[in-house]
Amino acid sequence: MKNRLKKFDYGLIIVILALSVFGLIMVYSSSYTLATRNFGSGHFFFLRQLQWFGIGLIVFVVMSFISLKKLGEMSPLLVGLAIILLALVLIPGVGVVRNQAQRWIGAGPIVFQPSEIVKVFMIIYFAHIYTRKQKYINDFKKGVMPPLVILAFVFGLILMQPDLGTGTHIVLICGLIVLFSGVKFYHIALLGSVAAGGFYFFAQSQPYRLQRLTSFANAFDDPSGDGFQLINSYVSIGTSGLTGNGLGNSVQKLGYLPEAHTDFIMSVIVEELGIIGVTFVIGGYLFILYRGIQISKEVDSLYLRLLALGITFQFITQxxxxxxxxxxxxxxxxxxxxxxxxxxxxxxxxxxxxGILVNVSGRRTQPSTTQQETR
Incomplete structure (x- = not known):
C-alpha cells in the first residue's frame, strides 16, 4: 500500500480535482439565474452538483485502491448490468423523458443516465477481454469479433433513446482500445469502414438526425430554430476577450443560451473568464492526455495499459x-x-x-523521472 501511494501520479490527481472544483464554481455561476427563476433558490443546481461531487470523491478514492484484476474479472457482469439499465430506460414509466429524449431512469428523487455508466464499464470490459484474447488476436472471428457484438448491441440500445452522440463516443473509445490491443491493421481498416458506413446510415435514416448533424455548418440559416443555441454560444465567445467580463457577469446565461450549465458551460466560461479560462480548461485536459499516455508506457501489463489509454481517451474525446x-x-x-x-x-x-487511472499510476514499474523529482 505504501509503495503504491509513493507511485501515485499526484500531478494528475491535482489537475483532476482542480477541474472538478472549477466545474462546481462555473455550475454555480452559469445556473444561478435559471435556478432562481425555476426553483426559487440560486443555489439549487450548485448544491445538487456539490452532493454528487462528494459522492464522486468517495468513489474516486475507493477506485484508486481497488483490485483492478478483480474489476476486470467482474467486467462481463458489469456490462450485463449496464445493458439491463439501458433496456429499462426504454420502458414507459421507468425511463424519464427530457427534451424529447428518453435517456434517464428515475428512482424517487434520483435521476441517472445509464449511458454514462455503460461508457466506463465498456472500457473495463474491452481492456480485460482483449488482454485475454491475445493468443487469438490475429483471428478475426475468434479474437476480435465477439466483444464487438456486445458493443453493437449496446450501441443499438443507446440509439433507441435516441442518443447518437453518446453511442458514437462509446464506439470510438472501444475502437481505440481494439487498436491499442494489437489487432491487425487490415482488421482495423475493415472495422473502421463498417463503423463509418453504419454512422452514415443511422445519421441519415431520420431527418432530425441529419438536420442536427448539418445545422452547425449553417447556423444563421435558422437563427430562431436549430441555429439558436450555437449563435448564442458565438455571442458568448465573441464578447469575451483576454480576461472575459468577470466571474458571474455572463449575459448569455440570463435566458439566452439554452443548457448554459450543462452542454454549453464552456461558452459561459469563455464569456466570463476569457482566454485565461479557456487556457486553464484545455491545459488541464492536455495534461491529463500527457500523463495518461505516460502512465500507459510505465506499466508492464497490457490490461493496465489498455485501461489507462481507454480512460484517458474517454476524457479527451469527450x-x-x-x-x-x-x-x-x-x-x-x-x-x-x-x-x-x-x-x-x-x-x-x-x-x-x-480513480481507476490513478490506480493504474500506482502500479507503474518505473515512474517517469519528472514524477520522481516532484515528490
Missing part, C-alpha cells in the same frame, strides 16, 4: 466533442464537458474512471 460543438466546429451532440458540466451521473462516473 472534451473534444463538447468543445467542438460549442465552437461550431462539430455537430451539437449533447455530450457534457468532463469534470465541469452539470450532471450527477456524468460527474460521479467520470471521477470513478479517474
Amino acid at each position: 472534451a473534444f466533442f463538447n468543445l467542438g460543438a460549442v465552437s461550431g466546429l462539430l455537430p451539437i451532440t449533447g455530450i457534457p464537458l468532463p469534470f465541469i458540466s452539470y450532471g450527477g451521473t456524468s460527474l460521479v462516473f467520470t471521477l470513478l474512471a479517474a
Whole structure:
C-alpha cells in the first residue's frame, strides 16, 4: 500500500480535482439565474452538483485502491448490468423523458443516465477481454469479433433513446482500445469502414438526425430554430476577450443560451473568464492526455495499459466533442464537458474512471523521472 501511494501520479490527481472544483464554481455561476427563476433558490443546481461531487470523491478514492484484476474479472457482469439499465430506460414509466429524449431512469428523487455508466464499464470490459484474447488476436472471428457484438448491441440500445452522440463516443473509445490491443491493421481498416458506413446510415435514416448533424455548418440559416443555441454560444465567445467580463457577469446565461450549465458551460466560461479560462480548461485536459499516455508506457501489463489509454481517451474525446460543438466546429451532440458540466451521473462516473487511472499510476514499474523529482 505504501509503495503504491509513493507511485501515485499526484500531478494528475491535482489537475483532476482542480477541474472538478472549477466545474462546481462555473455550475454555480452559469445556473444561478435559471435556478432562481425555476426553483426559487440560486443555489439549487450548485448544491445538487456539490452532493454528487462528494459522492464522486468517495468513489474516486475507493477506485484508486481497488483490485483492478478483480474489476476486470467482474467486467462481463458489469456490462450485463449496464445493458439491463439501458433496456429499462426504454420502458414507459421507468425511463424519464427530457427534451424529447428518453435517456434517464428515475428512482424517487434520483435521476441517472445509464449511458454514462455503460461508457466506463465498456472500457473495463474491452481492456480485460482483449488482454485475454491475445493468443487469438490475429483471428478475426475468434479474437476480435465477439466483444464487438456486445458493443453493437449496446450501441443499438443507446440509439433507441435516441442518443447518437453518446453511442458514437462509446464506439470510438472501444475502437481505440481494439487498436491499442494489437489487432491487425487490415482488421482495423475493415472495422473502421463498417463503423463509418453504419454512422452514415443511422445519421441519415431520420431527418432530425441529419438536420442536427448539418445545422452547425449553417447556423444563421435558422437563427430562431436549430441555429439558436450555437449563435448564442458565438455571442458568448465573441464578447469575451483576454480576461472575459468577470466571474458571474455572463449575459448569455440570463435566458439566452439554452443548457448554459450543462452542454454549453464552456461558452459561459469563455464569456466570463476569457482566454485565461479557456487556457486553464484545455491545459488541464492536455495534461491529463500527457500523463495518461505516460502512465500507459510505465506499466508492464497490457490490461493496465489498455485501461489507462481507454480512460484517458474517454476524457479527451469527450472534451473534444463538447468543445467542438460549442465552437461550431462539430455537430451539437449533447455530450457534457468532463469534470465541469452539470450532471450527477456524468460527474460521479467520470471521477470513478479517474480513480481507476490513478490506480493504474500506482502500479507503474518505473515512474517517469519528472514524477520522481516532484515528490
